[in-house]
Amino acid sequence: xxxxxxxxxxxxxxxxxxxxxxxxxxxxxxxxxxxxxxxxxxxxxxxxxxxxxxxxxxxxxxxxxxxxxxxxxxxxxxxxxxxxxxxxxxxxxxxxxxxxxxxxxxxxxxxxxxxxxxxxxxxxxxxxxxxxxxxxxxxxxxxxxxxxxxxxxxxxxxxxxxxxxxxxxxxxx
Numbered sequence: 001x002x003x004x005x006x007x008x009x010x011x012x013x014x015x016x017x018x019x020x021x022x023x024x025x026x027x028x029x030x031x032x033x034x035x036x037x038x039x040x041x042x043x044x045x046x047x048x049x050x051x052x053x054x055x056x057x058x059x060x061x062x063x064x065x066x067x068x069x070x071x072x073x074x075x076x077x078x079x080x081x082x083x084x085x086x087x088x089x090x091x092x093x094x095x096x097x098x099x100x101x102x103x104x105x106x107x108x109x110x111x112x113x114x115x116x117x118x119x120x121x122x123x124x125x126x127x128x129x130x131x132x133x134x135x136x137x138x139x140x141x142x143x144x145x146x147x148x149x150x151x152x153x154x155x156x157x158x159x160x161x162x163x164x165x166x167x168x169x170x171x172x173x
Contacts, residue, residue, distance in 0.1 A: 003115035006043065006052035006064065013061045014054060015040035021098035025136075032133035035160035038096050051095075055112050063108045066095040067116060074157050075129060075168070081152030084170045085127050091170070092120040094130040097139075109142050121173050128173065131166035143169045 006014055018038040025032050046052030046066045055063035071089035085091060094116055099108040120128050131154055132139040144150075148169040156164045 001062075001111065002056050003053060003112065004056070005050065006047050006054045006061075008044075008047060010054060010061050011040055011043045011047070014043045014052070014064045017061065017064050017098050017100045018042070018096065020101040024104075028135075030133055030135045031164075032136060032161070037160050042096070046096075053112075053115075055099075055108060055115070061100065062103045063097070063099045063112045065097040065112050065116065067119070068093045068095065069123065069125065072129070074154050077157075078152040078154055078168055081150075081168075083127075083129065083151050083168075084149055084172055088126065090125055091127045091129050092116065092123070092125050094128060097130075109139075110146060113142070113146055117171070117173060126173060127170050129168065129170045131168045134165065134167055140167065147171055 018033070022033045026034060043052060043064075051066045051068055053065050053067060054061040069092055072093050075083070075093070076087075094113070097109060097112055099106075099112075116128060128148075130143065130148065132143070148171045151168045151170050154166050154168055156162050156166060
């Protein structure tokens with residue numbers, strides 16, 4: 001397996017990964033990602049911004065994620081707790097982590113997160129932050145098993161999920 005930036009040739013494959021995740025959420029009764037977002041336009045935007053990454057098995061994308069290092073405005077508005085690194089604006093943020101249909105339960109999300117952690121360390125960042133829907137038990141369990149600490153809550157401020165609450169996590173590197 002290889003972890004690398006997403007290419008333009010992989011837009012449809014990554015969009016299919018997100019479409020599968022949206023279906024899985026809907027079937028599980030989780031109201032996350034039930035609008036247009038994330039879609040092929042999101043993937044193209046991630047590629048253009050240089051933040052889209054894939055985990056590939058051979059030539060096949062089996063997982064996707066977007067990673068940012070710029071401070072997140074929404075993370076300045078945490079309630080019900082505090083970040084482990086306080087008001088630091090030096091961290092990596094994980095967005096849109098998902099695995100391909102037929103590949104769930106194979107530890108791919110953890111593999112992606114291990115790669116994310118290695119990348120953040122190589123950039124000298126002190127921590128990784130991520131948020132997820134309260135009902136996303138799989139993501140919450142994976143984060144806890146990898147040493148992420150639940151730090152508080154945010155309310156999304158952008159996109160078709162603006163106004164939705166999310167639980168926030170951080171891991172010190």
